[in-house]
Amino acid sequence: MAPSEIDPARTLALLWRHQTPTPPTPLTGKQGPKPSLTLDNIVATAINLGDQEGLEALTMRRVAQQVGVAPMSLYTYVAHKQELMTLMIDQACGEAIQTYPTTHWRVGVTAIAETNWALYQRHPWLLAVYSERPPLGPGVIGKYEHELQVFEGLGLTDIEMDAALSFVLNFVRSAVADHLQAARQQSESALSNQAWWEAHAPDLERWIPPGRYPLAERVGSAAGEFYGGAYQAHFAYTFGLQRVLDGLEPLLSKPHRKAE
Amino acid sequence: MAPSEIDPARTLALLWRHQTPTPPTPLTGKQGPKPSLTLDNIVATAINLGDQEGLEALTMRRVAQQVGVAPMSLYTYVAHKQELMTLMIDQACGEAIQTYPTTHWRVGVTAIAETNWALYQRHPWLLAVYSERPPLGPGVIGKYEHELQVFEGLGLTDIEMDAALSFVLNFVRSAVADHLQAARQQSESALSNQAWWEAHAPDLERWIPPGRYPLAERVGSAAGEFYGGAYQAHFAYTFGLQRVLDGLEPLLSKPHRKAE
DNA sequence: TTTTAATAGTGTACAGCGTACGATATTGAT
DNA sequence: ATCAATATCGTACGCTGTACACTATTAAAA
Numbered sequence: 001m002a003p004s005e006i007d008p009a010r011t012l013a014l015l016w017r018h019q020t021p022t023p024p025t026p027l028t029g030k031q032g033p034k035p036s037l038t039l040d041n042i043v044a045t046a047i048n049l050g051d052q053e054g055l056e057a058l059t060m061r062r063v064a065q066q067v068g069v070a071p072m073s074l075y076t077y078v079a080h081k082q083e084l085m086t087l088m089i090d091q092a093c094g095e096a097i098q099t100y101p102t103t104h105w106r107v108g109v110t111a112i113a114e115t116n117w118a119l120y121q122r123h124p125w126l127l128a129v130y131s132e133r134p135p136l137g138p139g140v141i142g143k144y145e146h147e148l149q150v151f152e153g154l155g156l157t158d159i160e161m162d163a164a165l166s167f168v169l170n171f172v173r174s175a176v177a178d179h180l181q182a183a184r185q186q187s188e189s190a191l192s193n194q195a196w197w198e199a200h201a202p203d204l205e206r207w208i209p210p211g212r213y214p215l216a217e218r219v220g221s222a223a224g225e226f227y228g229g230a231y232q233a234h235f236a237y238t239f240g241l242q243r244v245l246d247g248l249e250p251l252l253s254k255p256h257r258k259a260e
Numbered sequence: 261m262a263p264s265e266i267d268p269a270r271t272l273a274l275l276w277r278h279q280t281p282t283p284p285t286p287l288t289g290k291q292g293p294k295p296s297l298t299l300d301n302i303v304a305t306a307i308n309l310g311d312q313e314g315l316e317a318l319t320m321r322r323v324a325q326q327v328g329v330a331p332m333s334l335y336t337y338v339a340h341k342q343e344l345m346t347l348m349i350d351q352a353c354g355e356a357i358q359t360y361p362t363t364h365w366r367v368g369v370t371a372i373a374e375t376n377w378a379l380y381q382r383h384p385w386l387l388a389v390y391s392e393r394p395p396l397g398p399g400v401i402g403k404y405e406h407e408l409q410v411f412e413g414l415g416l417t418d419i420e421m422d423a424a425l426s427f428v429l430n431f432v433r434s435a436v437a438d439h440l441q442a443a444r445q446q447s448e449s450a451l452s453n454q455a456w457w458e459a460h461a462p463d464l465e466r467w468i469p470p471g472r473y474p475l476a477e478r479v480g481s482a483a484g485e486f487y488g489g490a491y492q493a494h495f496a497y498t499f500g501l502q503r504v505l506d507g508l509e510p511l512l513s514k515p516h517r518k519a520e
Numbered sequence: 521t522t523t524t525a526a527t528a529g530t531g532t533a534c535a536g537c538g539t540a541c542g543a544t545a546t547t548g549a550t
Numbered sequence: 551a552t553c554a555a556t557a558t559c560g561t562a563c564g565c566t567g568t569a570c571a572c573t574a575t576t577a578a579a580a
Contacts, residue, residue: 008460031578034528034576072531072532075529080568158479160499200268207272213401219421222422243504243508296558332559340538341537
């Protein structure tokens with residue numbers, strides 16, 4: 001049975017369960033019944049469930065049902081839900097490991113953005129677990145390593161490299177979050193965005209003092225209509241990515257500190 | 261009693277409860293016992309609770325206890341927890357309403373960033389309600405209106421104005437989230453960051469193949485040590501803000517489209 | 521071969537959550 | 551004095567994560 005206290009070393013061992021050919025400490029003894037499940041299977045099933053039904057479907061009972069086992073049986077493999085989530089996060093981030101082009105940093109940063117955009121689109125529940133510290137597993141660290149390559153040799157300090165990467169990743173995460181929120185908003189009402197606004201216009205006009213928020217009215221309605229359109233999907237993303245690239249430009253193209 | 265179905269018009273009426281001198285539709289009749297609480301008081305109490313004890317303390321039972329009433333009594337004033345959260349969000353955002361300088365857009369954007377940084381610091385629970393659509397109340401809309409002023413008259417389209425503002429706000433939100441996460445990580449272990457790493461170094465070295473992640477090791481440890489320091493607080497913020505400003509520069513300082 | 525110890529699987533139970541519902545108490549209007 | 555509206559709130563329900571005890575299965579030890 002998985003121990004119930006929170007034990008970072010144990011979780012670490014689970015995170016690296018594949019990487020090391022001979023595990024330094026055995027995860028389990030040799031006696032006892034054979035396990036009927038594998039941790040990999042549980043994690044993969046949970047990821048699929050989260051992908052398809054969202055974060056709120058990720059309960060221990062639903063995951064157990066999905067793998068065909070009683071709820072409490074999951075605790076044979078993970079110590080608590082948090083540990084399962086940690087394994088899911090690392091697994092998902094591992095999908096985003098790739099070697100980025102180092103021809104020009106703009107190409108590399110753009111590729112990082114695209115890869116992470118796709119990652120969050122594929123696993124929207126990753127957006128909601130942002131507040132936790134990223135697990136130190138092979139997926140997360142491998143992703144970090146390859147993404148840092150793009151910023152290596154450009155005259156940045158280590159801390160600047162980390163900050164620059166975080167800057168890019170935070171932008172992408174926010175962009176996907178905004179995008180998914182807009183999409184959800186549209187699907188939940190089962191109406192076109194325009195129809196929604198028309199339906200609620202009387203309520204809004206009843207309360208919002210006319211002419212008091214001229215800019216918000218003008219810009220907000222323009223943005224609202226636009227985001228209701230079909231081709232809005234990537235605008236905030238492409239717009240923001242351009243700003244990110246231009247923002248990094250003075251730092252990366254004109255190294256104002258001594259070359260290393 | 262507050263109606264139990266989700267009714268956007270009702271929530272809208274509550275959001276604008278102060279702004280209109282004569283409410284178009286009365287919120288309640290005249291018969292019956294006098295309410296012993298006010299909605300303002302409940303919202304203010306809940307905000308204080310969230311500020312001091314975090315989002316997880318924001319349960320209906322805790323809020324009720326805090327205002328000195330039975331849990332179910334809150335439902336006399338709000339239809340559901342979501343409605344209370346909506347009112348809290350709008351109230352908190354209202355604190356960030358101010359007239360920004362329009363001398364130079366860099367000054368304005370910097371001021372927006374500082375104000376929002378302070379807002380999220382004061383109300384960290386705002387970070388966790390990001391996934392929801394912002395309520396259309398006087399606080400949120402007023403904040404939006406004043407922030408848009410900074411981008412007005414700079415040659416941007418309405419949609420670009422909205423996107424540029426979102427770009428800035430998303431950056432600040434991410435920066436505060438990262439900052440608070442680092443701070444929480446440090447306080448929860450009751451150890452200095454360095455001591456934490458030393459305590460867990462054996463576990464890490466046991467699992468992470470040495471030399472496999474050279475960049476991640478170098479940059480990660482540099483960043484880790486740095487963020488453990490006392491003066492790290494604002495680095496990612498000031499770094500990112502500089503990138504944001506530089507990223508907006510080509511768009512705002514050299515209008516490539518016809519002046520309006 | 522028999523015994524023993526370890527472990528997989530799970531049923532039950534508990535505390536905490538949001539909140540539906542109904543009973544009661546209080547008030548202004550009739 | 552009666553009535554209708556409304557504030558308050560006790561109880562209860564379904565949901566969550568998960569502690570704990572029990573059984574069944576297996577390999578090692580005797």
